[in-house]
Amino acid sequence: MNLQALSGQLLVGLINGSFYALLSLGLAIIFGLLNVVNFAHGALYMMGAFAAWMMATYLGIGYWWALLLAPAVVGVIGVVIERLLLRRLYGLDNLYGLLLTFGLTLIAEGLFHHAYGNSGNSYPVPEFLQGGVRLGFVYMPIYRGWVVGVSIFVCTLSWYVIEQTKLGAYLRAGTENPKLLQAFGVNVPLMFTITYGFGVALAAFAGVMAAPVYQVTPLMGSSLVIVVFAVVVIGGMGSIAGSIVTGLGLGLVEGLTKYLYPQASSVVVFVVMAIVLLIRPAGLFGRER
Amino acid sequence: MLRVTRTLVVTLAALAATGAAAQDKVSDNVVKIGVLTDMSGYYSDLAGPGSVLAARMAAEDFGGKVLGKNIEIVSADHQNKADIASNTARKWFDEEKVDVIADLVSSSTAGAVMPVAAEKKRITLLSGPATTAFTGEKCTPYNVHYTYNNWALANGTGREVVKQGGDSWFFVTADYVFGKSLEEDTTKVVKAAGGKVLGAARHPSPGTTDFSSYLLQAQSSGAKIVGLANAGADTVNSIKQAKEFGVTPKQSLAGLLVFISDIHSLGLDIAKGMYLTTAFYWDLNDDTRKWSKRFFEKHKKMPTMVHAGVYSAVSHYLNAVKAAGTDDADKVIAQMKATPVKDFFTKNGKIGPDGLHRHEMYLVRVKSPQESKAPWDYYQIVKTIPPEEAFPSVEAQACPLVKK
Structure with a gap:
């Protein structure tokens, strides 16, 4: 093969990296602020994609509205989960949250499987973004370019809000010392609810973005969530910038592997994870606690 | 008087013995068919619950009984994992009196179950998997590869x-x-x-x-x-x-x-x-349409070739049990191989000595x-595509069972 093929693979890697970044961002926010390992993230991503498909099929709502509405609907489901279930586990070992969200994943996947089977459904690429451009070295579908652009925009925006604004400062303070922050008159429980809802909405947003690219199936999130967890671990649990940079970076590493030795592409992420953990146990961008 | 008693005793003993022999024709008083498939994973739409339904339909169409014994259908999810598949098969054979396993979608599971079945002298009816070697170098005497292969x-x-x-x-x-x-x-x-x-x-x-x-x-x-x-x-x-x-x-x-x-x-x-x-399309002729519409009414989706194959294979198995007068695996498999298959699935199917079912594609x-x-x-x-063109000839397969 040649340089042309390599650049093609790297571009594809960047596109996949955008999905990783978008998903791991939500996970990192939820873990960083709530200290919950949200294993349901893949299922919520799947629900976002299904929400978009259902809106198109049953209600005739198109892609653009779905991009807004599907995350809102799934976000509300997230809020309900947080209020009814997750809330009771704060302060306990991380494992409880993980088990709860894992259970929720199985239930959600089971329900969708029961209703729609496993082959899933096709979601069309929105008309405005159909087709592609020849970049010289590779044919780039316009929709994939859109995915990269939107993902980088959303990630930067989220990072900015959390790391650079007053609201973000409250959120971070809430994780360091919730009691103290509450004493200052900030409604910390509400803040937690909103944070979880936002993280979930991000997953659903990624789901809507993915719907035109991948087949919308009940299991679409289950293979992705493992990789995304690896991304979060490599980036440093809870580090927002870390997860964004790592997400994109690992997409590229995966692209490179697919060029050099495709068979290893599904394990390369975990090899990187093992190496990073040996050298920096808190992850690339993580702080030792 | 004594002589009469003696005669009576001998007759009774002989009768009892034949009675026992008649019972032995169907092992454990039940013909049990296990559908081992992917119930919830990647292949569950093309096989899965539809395969279980197809097997049930075949049993129902047989009146639920063969040789006066009940036909029972059980099913399990192998999750596309070879170890789960072979463990389930072992449990079915050893503890649950399963006589035959159908479907076995995904080649890794079929490859794991076939040797277990051969060891226990039970029949496998492959409808889901595709690997050609199952009737080639990996062939077993108790296997029929029914629907299609690579x-x-x-x-x-x-x-x-x-x-x-x-x-x-x-x-x-x-x-x-x-x-x-x-x-x-x-x-x-x-x-x-x-x-x-x-x-x-x-x-x-x-x-x-x-x-x-x-x-x-x-x-x-x-x-x-x-x-x-x-x-x-x-x-x-x-x-x-x-x-x-x-x-x-x-x-x-x-x-x-x-x-x-x-x-x-x-x-x-x-x-x-x-x-x-x-190997199958619902809209080929009146027979396929009739069967497929029945399937559709229950499943809400048209059958895949795997579903149709499970039904046809199970029916062919039950017919062979009936004709052989026993569920003994050696006799039933011989009967299955000796009888051509004629139903909605194929008009012209034959199972070779290698276990490959050759029919139209x-x-x-x-x-x-x-x-x-x-x-x-x-x-x-x-x-x-006629059977002889659609499938490899017995000679072309490297099945060690077939002596050249």
């Missing part, structure tokens, strides 16, 4: 596509035994027909959702035909993304294992024009949305 798919689709000018190929292959074997078989066919193979990209399966990098390799290879040696969700995503990346229509896709459930979920707009080989082209007149009206039959 050789049939490779020949049906490969030969015809090369004939129509698609003489350079690149494969996108699922990186496990099934995909590799399908790639290998098709490579042979393509080369024999005068075409050439430019390369292959192997993707992990299951678990790959993004095929763009493999498709890019296919694209840069410049091959006229991109052969998809994968199945289920992998195929569906490959086809979808091939369109997205502009692989099609410049290059053509050849789906080597595509089920009607895949076409249904893709939609005709994406799948149109593709060639594929199938169909090369079809997927209709465009404009051509499709009704729901599930998806295929146009291009060619009916």
Whole structure:
């Protein structure tokens, strides 16, 4: 093969990296602020994609509205989960949250499987973004370019809000010392609810973005969530910038592997994870606690 | 008096003995059929609950009884894992009196169960898996490979596509035994027909959702035909993304294992024009329509070839039990191999000494949305491939059971 093929693979890697970044961002926010390992993230991503498909099929709502509405609907489901279930586990070992969200994943996947089977459904690429451009070295579908652009925009925006604004400062303070922050008159429980809802909405947003690219199936999130967890671990649990940079970076590493030795592409992420953990146990961008 | 008593005792003893012998004809007083399949994973739409339903329909159509004993259907989810499949099979044979296992979708599970069944002298009726070697070097005396195999798919689709000018190929292959074997078989066919193979990209399966990098390799290879040696969700995503990346229509896709459930979920707009080989289509004739509509009423989806194959295989098995007058595996398998299969699934099926069921296959082209007149009206039959052309001959198979 040649340089042309390599650049093609790297571009594809960047596109996949955008999905990783978008998903791991939500996970990192939820873990960083709530200290919950949200294993349901893949299922919520799947629900976002299904929400978009259902809106198109049953209600005739198109892609653009779905991009807004599907995350809102799934976000509300997230809020309900947080209020009814997750809330009771704060302060306990991380494992409880993980088990709860894992259970929720199985239930959600089971329900969708029961209703729609496993082959899933096709979601069309929105008309405005159909087709592609020849970049010289590779044919780039316009929709994939859109995915990269939107993902980088959303990630930067989220990072900015959390790391650079007053609201973000409250959120971070809430994780360091919730009691103290509450004493200052900030409604910390509400803040937690909103944070979880936002993280979930991000997953659903990624789901809507993915719907035109991948087949919308009940299991679409289950293979992705493992990789995304690896991304979060490599980036440093809870580090927002870390997860964004790592997400994109690992997409590229995966692209490179697919060029050099495709068979290893599904394990390369975990090899990187093992190496990073040996050298920096808190992850690339993580702080030792 | 004493003599009368003695005679009576002897007669009674003889009667009791024959009674016992009559009971022994059906082991454990029940003919138990286990459907071992993927109930919730990647292949659950093309096999799964539909296969269980098909087996139940076959038992019902038999009146629920054979040789006066109940027919019982049990099912389990092997989750596409070889160890779960073989453990379940062992438990079924040892503790639950299962006589025969049907479906076994996914070659890794079938490959794990077949030796267990052979060791315990129980029958396997493969409808879901595709690996050709199951009636070749891996053949067992108690196995019937019923519905299709890679050789049939490779020949049906490969030969015809090369004939129509698609003489350079690149494969996108699922990186496990099934995909590799399908790639290998098709490579042979393509080369024999005068075409050439430019390369292959192997993707992990299951678990790959993004095929763009493999498709890019296919694209840069410049091959006229991109052969998809994968199945289920992998195929569906490959086809979808091939369109997205502009692989099609410049290059053509050849789906080597595509089920009607895949076409249904893709939609005709994406799948149109593709060639594929199938063992069954619901809309072939009155018999297939009649059976399929019954299936549809219960399942709400049209049957795949795997579903139809499970029904036909189980019926053929039950007929053999009836004709042999026993559920003894040696006698039943001999009976199955001696009797031609004639039902809605095939008019002209024969099971060879290697265990391969040879019957017609169909090369079809997927209709465009404009051509499709009704729901599930998806295929146009291009060619009916006769059994001797559709499947490898007994001599061509390297099954050690068959003495040359």
